[in-house]
Amino acid sequence: MMKNELKRELGLVPALAIVVGVVIGGGVFFKPTAVFSSAGAPGLGIIAWILGGIITIAGGLTAAEVSAAIPRTGGMVAYLEETYGDMWAYLLGWAQIIIYFPANIAALAIIFGTQAASLLGMPDSSIVLIAVIVTVFLVIMNFFGSKAGGAIQTAATVCKLIPLFAIIIIGFTNGDGGMVRLFPVTAQDHPIATSLGSALVATMFAYEGWINVGAIAGEMKNPKRDLPRAIIGGLSLVMVVYILINIAYLFVLPASSLAATKTPASAVANVIFGAVGGKIITVGILISVFGTINGYILTGMRVPYAMAVENKLPGSKWLSKLNKKYKVPVNSGILLGIISIILIFSGKFDQLTDLLIFVIWIFYVMTFFAVFVLRRKRPELERPYKVPLYPVVPAIAILGGLYIVFNTLFTQPLNAGLGLIVTLIGFPLYMTRKSKFKKMDGRES
Template structure:
């Protein structure tokens, strides 16, 4: 057990499963609609998926250097504290606690409720109750310990790949569109810059979540070795799967048909597998979303806990409490679920995802830039892993991240403004709490 009270019982396989399991969720099934609506052409849509993967992998390669050098519970919160100080670290932790993790859980739970109701022929009034039930169930399961949550993640990750590979294989073999469906590259009346930008933002939700594996570093057996492997290996698998399945989609249906349906994967399944295909793929979606909700709960409840042990949040004494047997942050999990339930009642999947992407990518860019800051500020820091092709790879990650932030700011000012307001509310909270902060020797020093 580490000095902070958390058990070090997670190895490489659960960490790799968490990366893949968090990233491959609802996005791969639902975001093709937004991508091909924005681009109007299959070629540019595929380019958006490729660019999204390149930016994400560049970000993963960059962040892996920091995560290996600072393998502390809290992930990005710990990285920003080490690099920029308490204020930025606090604002990130605040945004993750109030917006990012609860919005992810809520959005995915809404999708789970929507798909379950459709599969069982239930009225829409059942969507919210189902969403609440599945999120509460997964919080309870994670309170049994990180090993239980990790096991759920591993099993669900394996299961969710089955329908994905089925679509890929049958789509390539039986799809009647062939390469003709991949053209044209650019559609008329769709400016490349804005169309690609909107499509890229959509793909980033599908790619999002990988960085949160850093929040469980304090519970990994060998984080300096396994964390970079989990991030880089997991993202490489995800990008390959995303590209292949979108090509399979296009082999089965034209881009215009994918843009016209809210459930592109189910529509493709109906073409490839017949009338029963929609039901089969819906079960696959439910398994996928179930695992992704679990991943966000597993990692998300560690963020307020990591802040609370340093007395940074109101109610820190309560939030820092660990369960007596499983040694997991039980009250931080309860807080995450309460906020998630409030957001579930909004019923707005797309608005929640757009809001959280804008907010989190501001801090992603700061995390990528931290590699430059720490190499100059702390050249003697132990770095078990160094980002390859430095400084090219971090620059790619930073430029891609800034493009996403500014594109969202100009194309969706309401969501961007709301995200900024909620994040900045953390400033007065920080000012009131900073004199009460305390440093904790958690046994994770590099």
């Protein structure tokens, strides 16, 4: 084995656990509000969760081929650079810094604040303050090294499963609504195509994180055999859990009630567990969201750092600095925290999530299409894993992604336009800095 080669020690079971742990976050507890209000009917809402899972599985299987063929640090940025050139990779990195990671952090911090305010009986005016406090706290915690951030992540991963399974089991056994709450499938005042599209965009926030599953290919003993199994098995399990918990929600409360509350999971928990039990479940949900925020900060603060190391950003010398003791990109973390806090003050959870999903799915579709481009342009690339049922699975991923992107363009033109404008601001920045790109070997600490 070469000195800088990753150790191949992951089997199927730990790979499955990584996939499930990466994807399940806070969205499943809060997105039912947007899903059922967009769908207008419980049946169409459940269909959106199913379609979201199918697109996610197809996307995971497709992106994994690109990831395994280009096992470079940087993930999707590296894939786009290899396939389409520097400019598209730069725009993705820029979008991740300005929109994707900060909007994820801000949206999750807002739902943390909403949940905490509800639990403690505090007024809605306290939500933004709580969101800012938790963001600042976690940014500072991540300044103490990846070990500290990783410890928070491990504890939160365990805690996130407790409220999920508790609500599913008790919701099915004690819910008084039964199967009748799953109907009707559609509502007369909600056009199916656009309603399903908007509901689907909402579900994709809950499935977000799947793009990272291909990154484990280089550490698997047998990626050709086990990676597709881990993706299909792990993401299928996530989809089943999401469908089951949403059916459990409907067994307890009608879709109209879920659409009307900011905290659907807590509302259901209060009904089936009582006031005290509901509070315990709410604490579990808070820990889950807390861990998800931490995960985005842990990974997000390394994106501006990685770009700054190559002198790609204004202030690269400052952004590429590491603190002396823990070797953490503190200044990049400060930048990420500032942008996130600015977005928190918008107070718009669903708008932030729809914005980030729209922008990131443009780049996801490009990643899916890269399978076709690389097979034609780079047939000599070693591919330890190839997407099964080619070209059907990549086509499903691409068509699903295009549906999400174009539906957002038509149903939320202002939101989509804002996302495009902010992303395209990166183009003149790229043009002015591309002659300065370099490897900065002598980084200051």
